[in-house]
Amino acid sequence: MSADFRHFYQKTWAERTAVVAEQAHLTAAEQALFKKYYVTEHHEIIENYLTDYPLPMGLAVNFVIDDQPKMVPMVTEEPSVIAAASNGAKIVKRAGGFITTLDRREMVGQIVLEKLTDPEQTAATVEQHQATLLKVADAAHPSLKKRGGGARRIRTRVLGQGYLSIDLFVDVQAAMGANMLNSMLEAVAKSVGVITKTNPLMSILSNYATASLVKAECTIPVGLLQAGRYSGALVAQKIAAASTVAQIDPYRATTHNKGIMNGIDAVAIATGNDWRALESGAHAYAAKDGQYRGMSTWTTDGQVLRGSLELPLPVGVVGGSIKINELAQLNQRLLGIQTAPELERVLVATGLAQNLAALRALVTTGIQQGHMHLQLKSLALAAGATPAELPVILQRLELAPQQDLATTQQLITALRQTKEETDD
Numbered sequence: 001m002s003a004d005f006r007h008f009y010q011k012t013w014a015e016r017t018a019v020v021a022e023q024a025h026l027t028a029a030e031q032a033l034f035k036k037y038y039v040t041e042h043h044e045i046i047e048n049y050l051t052d053y054p055l056p057m058g059l060a061v062n063f064v065i066d067d068q069p070k071m072v073p074m075v076t077e078e079p080s081v082i083a084a085a086s087n088g089a090k091i092v093k094r095a096g097g098f099i100t101t102l103d104r105r106e107m108v109g110q111i112v113l114e115k116l117t118d119p120e121q122t123a124a125t126v127e128q129h130q131a132t133l134l135k136v137a138d139a140a141h142p143s144l145k146k147r148g149g150g151a152r153r154i155r156t157r158v159l160g161q162g163y164l165s166i167d168l169f170v171d172v173q174a175a176m177g178a179n180m181l182n183s184m185l186e187a188v189a190k191s192v193g194v195i196t197k198t199n200p201l202m203s204i205l206s207n208y209a210t211a212s213l214v215k216a217e218c219t220i221p222v223g224l225l226q227a228g229r230y231s232g233a234l235v236a237q238k239i240a241a242a243s244t245v246a247q248i249d250p251y252r253a254t255t256h257n258k259g260i261m262n263g264i265d266a267v268a269i270a271t272g273n274d275w276r277a278l279e280s281g282a283h284a285y286a287a288k289d290g291q292y293r294g295m296s297t298w299t300t301d302g303q304v305l306r307g308s309l310e311l312p313l314p315v316g317v318v319g320g321s322i323k324i325n326e327l328a329q330l331n332q333r334l335l336g337i338q339t340a341p342e343l344e345r346v347l348v349a350t351g352l353a354q355n356l357a358a359l360r361a362l363v364t365t366g367i368q369q370g371h372m373h374l375q376l377k378s379l380a381l382a383a384g385a386t387p388a389e390l391p392v393i394l395q396r397l398e399l400a401p402q403q404d405l406a407t408t409q410q411l412i413t414a415l416r417q418t419k420e421e422t423d424d
């Protein structure tokens with residue numbers, strides 16, 4: 001690589017893409033992709049902007065959450081996720097829908113002190129000054145208090161090895177609150193430094209948002225779970241067994257949880273939320289008792305299957321890039337939500353629906369029957385099939401002994417040859 005990338009960010013978009021094209025020896029067609037997906041407004045959202053990267057957006061249906069029917073927009077590149085969410089939601093809808101609970105919604109941030117000889121004493125000093133520190137926090141972002149939010153309380157935790165965490169809990173109202181909280185923490189850290197005569201190591205929000213928990217539950221009569229030759233009672237039993245395995249084996253728990261996050265991430269992206277923040281918090285919560293476990297649990301008494309999922313999901317309906325993302329705004333309209341708690345309830349219910357559909361498929365027909373059927377479209381497109389060729393290629397792929405790229409390419413070549421012969 002010969003280009004000098006110093007001050008790359010100061011170049012115009014045209015200069016920047018020209019450098020990239022030269023470095024990577026892009027063809028004119030490849031270079032044209034920068035223009036094709038370029039969105040003027042997005043130029044200022046991230047640094048060194050080249051272009052947008054489109055992801056498919058679709059709609060999961062059949063959701064009933066707290067007696068409200070909901071359409072759930074999802075952004076995902078993975079086939080069968082939206083079908084599975086709709087499938088799980090359909091079963092739960094027949095059982096009366098999801099019930100969600102949410103007690104409070106506060107974000108937590110940390111100011112970490114280091115090299116303390118008596119951390120307990122320092123913690124006591126901080127606790128004594130709690131009222132003053134809360135005022136300092138509010139003064140750092142006064143608009144939050146005006147909206148009814150603001151700093152709520154301070155907790156101290158002695159971490160060992162001379163470290164102390166001072167945790168600030170803030171009601172961030174309709175936002176996720178990361179930036180607002182970080183500003184407050186940095187202001188409070190200065191006061192803490194003076195009060196404790198220390199130099200704080202760092203201050204930053206924690207994505208382990210344990211004061212922002214939301215839970216979805218459902219109770220499904222076993223008859224609704226019947227799948228092919230499997231009775232509903234057997235399916236319920238097998239789903240409960242799959243849930244147990246996810247509680248005792250981290251290998252299974254990880255995949256179980258990936259399935260849950262298939263749904264949660266897709267809605268988080270569709271609503272302009274920070275899905276990395278949700279991912280890290282959700283996985284940390286899955287290991288809250290020291291062992292990484294399945295995030296959801298399913299149990300049965302032979303009559304009904306009970307599902308439950310509780311996660312920290314501190315999302316926002318304002319803030320970040322939400323207000324400048326027209327599709328995030330549109331998706332709030334599709335969801336029919338106006339507040340952050342409403343969105344949290346949708347997210348957790350989507351995670352549970354997704355999990356139900358995946359487990360039901362896994363313990364009955366296996367995942368490939370439904371998932372691969374839908375994945376074949378991606379395979380055919382990746383192999384070069386045109387939209388017009390898709391129906392025939394999919395039909396032939398279903399019957400093919402192998403469903404891989406080479407086989408698909410052979411099918412496309414054969415189809416085109418037949419077409420040429422017919423045209424001649």
Ligand SMILES: CC(C)(COP(=O)([O-])OP(=O)([O-])OC[C@H]1O[C@@H](n2cnc3c(N)ncnc32)[C@H](O)[C@@H]1OP(=O)([O-])[O-])[C@@H](O)C(=O)NCCC(=O)NCCSC(=O)C[C@@](C)(O)CC(=O)[O-]
Pocket residue numbers: 061062078079080081082083084085086087088090255256257258259260262354357358359361362367369370371374
């Ligand atoms: C794929 C299905 C839904 C087929 O399932 P099916 O039995 O063919 O579905 P159905 O015909 O009974 O339809 C039931 C409902 O599903 C929806 N549905 C059904 N088909 C479609 C479709 N083509 N497009 C859109 N929606 C669809 C639709 O809402 C439909 O209701 P209707 O509209 O007929 O009243 C089922 O097999 C399923 O739910 N599988 C689970 C798939 C899954 O979890 N995919 C995620 C990717 S795999 C993964 O990443 C996670 C995993 C599995 O590893 C997690 C884990 O291990 O726990």
Ligand SMILES: NC(=O)C1=CN([C@@H]2O[C@H](COP(=O)(O)OP(=O)(O)OC[C@H]3O[C@@H](n4cnc5c(N)ncnc54)[C@H](OP(=O)(O)O)[C@@H]3O)[C@@H](O)[C@H]2O)C=CC1
Pocket residue numbers: 143144147172173174175176177178179180181182205207274277316318319320321
């Ligand atoms: N570890 C992490 O997860 C980190 C994440 N981030 C990023 O931070 C961003 C989220 O931070 P966040 O503080 O939410 O966003 P912003 O920094 O955008 O702050 C929220 C904005 O929303 C405005 N607002 C309007 N109405 C309301 C209302 N009713 N309630 C609350 N705010 C309102 C606020 O106005 P006003 O100014 O008048 O208060 C403020 O401008 C995301 O992009 C995230 O990726 C950043 C750092 C770390």
